[in-house]
Amino acid sequence: MAQAREVKMQAEALNAFLAEVYPQIADDFRIDRVAPMEADIRLLTAERHLRPGGTVSGPTMFALADLGMYAVTLAMIGPEAMTVTTNAALDFMRKPASGRDMIGRARLLKLGRSLAVGDVLLYSEGMDEPVARAGMTYSIPPRR
Amino acid sequence: MAQAREVKMQAEALNAFLAEVYPQIADDFRIDRVAPMEADIRLLTAERHLRPGGTVSGPTMFALADLGMYAVTLAMIGPEAMTVTTNAALDFMRKPASGRDMIGRARLLKLGRSLAVGDVLLYSEGMDEPVARAGMTYSIPPRR
Amino acid sequence: MAQAREVKMQAEALNAFLAEVYPQIADDFRIDRVAPMEADIRLLTAERHLRPGGTVSGPTMFALADLGMYAVTLAMIGPEAMTVTTNAALDFMRKPASGRDMIGRARLLKLGRSLAVGDVLLYSEGMDEPVARAGMTYSIPPRR
Amino acid sequence: MAQAREVKMQAEALNAFLAEVYPQIADDFRIDRVAPMEADIRLLTAERHLRPGGTVSGPTMFALADLGMYAVTLAMIGPEAMTVTTNAALDFMRKPASGRDMIGRARLLKLGRSLAVGDVLLYSEGMDEPVARAGMTYSIPPRR
Numbered sequence: 001m002a003q004a005r006e007v008k009m010q011a012e013a014l015n016a017f018l019a020e021v022y023p024q025i026a027d028d029f030r031i032d033r034v035a036p037m038e039a040d041i042r043l044l045t046a047e048r049h050l051r052p053g054g055t056v057s058g059p060t061m062f063a064l065a066d067l068g069m070y071a072v073t074l075a076m077i078g079p080e081a082m083t084v085t086t087n088a089a090l091d092f093m094r095k096p097a098s099g100r101d102m103i104g105r106a107r108l109l110k111l112g113r114s115l116a117v118g119d120v121l122l123y124s125e126g127m128d129e130p131v132a133r134a135g136m137t138y139s140i141p142p143r144r
Numbered sequence: 145m146a147q148a149r150e151v152k153m154q155a156e157a158l159n160a161f162l163a164e165v166y167p168q169i170a171d172d173f174r175i176d177r178v179a180p181m182e183a184d185i186r187l188l189t190a191e192r193h194l195r196p197g198g199t200v201s202g203p204t205m206f207a208l209a210d211l212g213m214y215a216v217t218l219a220m221i222g223p224e225a226m227t228v229t230t231n232a233a234l235d236f237m238r239k240p241a242s243g244r245d246m247i248g249r250a251r252l253l254k255l256g257r258s259l260a261v262g263d264v265l266l267y268s269e270g271m272d273e274p275v276a277r278a279g280m281t282y283s284i285p286p287r288r
Numbered sequence: 289m290a291q292a293r294e295v296k297m298q299a300e301a302l303n304a305f306l307a308e309v310y311p312q313i314a315d316d317f318r319i320d321r322v323a324p325m326e327a328d329i330r331l332l333t334a335e336r337h338l339r340p341g342g343t344v345s346g347p348t349m350f351a352l353a354d355l356g357m358y359a360v361t362l363a364m365i366g367p368e369a370m371t372v373t374t375n376a377a378l379d380f381m382r383k384p385a386s387g388r389d390m391i392g393r394a395r396l397l398k399l400g401r402s403l404a405v406g407d408v409l410l411y412s413e414g415m416d417e418p419v420a421r422a423g424m425t426y427s428i429p430p431r432r
Numbered sequence: 433m434a435q436a437r438e439v440k441m442q443a444e445a446l447n448a449f450l451a452e453v454y455p456q457i458a459d460d461f462r463i464d465r466v467a468p469m470e471a472d473i474r475l476l477t478a479e480r481h482l483r484p485g486g487t488v489s490g491p492t493m494f495a496l497a498d499l500g501m502y503a504v505t506l507a508m509i510g511p512e513a514m515t516v517t518t519n520a521a522l523d524f525m526r527k528p529a530s531g532r533d534m535i536g537r538a539r540l541l542k543l544g545r546s547l548a549v550g551d552v553l554l555y556s557e558g559m560d561e562p563v564a565r566a567g568m569t570y571s572i573p574p575r576r
Binding site: 309310312336339340345346347348350351354372373374375376377378379380381 | 453454456480483484489490491492494495498516517518519520521522523524525
Binding site: 021022024048051052057058059060062063066084085086087088089090091092093 | 196210
């Protein structure tokens, strides 16, 4: 397990990889920080992410949680584009603040050979209390 | 409970309401069918909903499930724009077929005064086996 | 997939298998019915399952959902004691009726090589509306 | 919110309250520690909690998570026996170690007027990596 806990991709490498495999969202999200079993991801909030009233939409928050889990998993296993979400459980607790980026703080709780399990807390930047919490499971394809 | 089971908004009224409160997604989704405690919603799949490889993205499937639950709830309680998602639990089971609309089949399991609970099965149109399943909880604001 | 849909263990065989591998709960639960991708399981409600006020406890309902998923999975793949729950998402919607058995109606939505996904609706016997709903994922060990 | 963060019941008071309202499980669980928005709960592991092979059963882990959330909620709002679980999402990640107590570390992420949302990490005592994770929602009855 010790070995699994070494970071294999830092934030810069993750951002480059995301831009390559998901070019259509590369302007929306940015990995801010990576540490063993942890990653912080930022939603660069723009008009297209908002619902009427100025709050970030549910699907955008889902995307932030999903990419946070993807980022922390890839940080630990290296570039594996085929890693896919199998389960997501989200609690929406508070309205996001309007006019702010959102930050997803992802941590891995288990990094197995075929499944990774983690959670992501979503914050409006500068706020102490989380807007949402997501538990996520990823399926990791077998090594060739 | 009998009373709660009368449909208050049919598909046409729901589509008009969605276009009014969520104009930015009115071209993406359409309510196809409403029945007591049930609604079918369609993703009019377009390029912008896809990930590389041509499959519908996770956030788009989340949006489809979320709107399916919104539609079936409003079908039963009438137009309440402020109804909000509090919990969503999603299992992603199969790849969506490429080049097809997706259909969300939503049903309400509980319609209480302050909470509605339901689930949504997501299909690629014409396929027998579900792509994803979502359990959803909505908070209904107190009546004025 | 056609092949996966043939029942490999009927209710009688499942009850015998449960009694062998989980003798401590054999008096609490009974498989009532098996069909392709479906199983009904019964909680033989007794004093030890109740909370003050006479309603079935949360952990007992969890056990009912968990065994329902186990039953339907084994019905389709045959006796595999090592199949384990990896994820469970439960919504508790209504109070169980007191003094009644509970019935869990389990269905498989996906039966893959390494994961089975399904859901279970829990009812107080004789009632129309579900007490709880559970989405469950099981990990199936690799074949030797 | 500051006000909500004062502990209203310490561990001793919670243990006394649990013994009164849930006498049948008072020998199984004990609140070890309370802090603002946090509580640790212990499963006093005994033969009756085990599955064949000596690991703690799934329903017992559900009970530990459920009581952890109950404890942290009551710690913050005071004795409210009628608080009920509405949603639970559990990931089972590792086998519990045999022959050990289990510890549930519960934290509240939201304490609203009608809903409390939190999560609980479950550990085998003395182990670094969690056995399971639970996201829980509780409904708080309206004040009389």
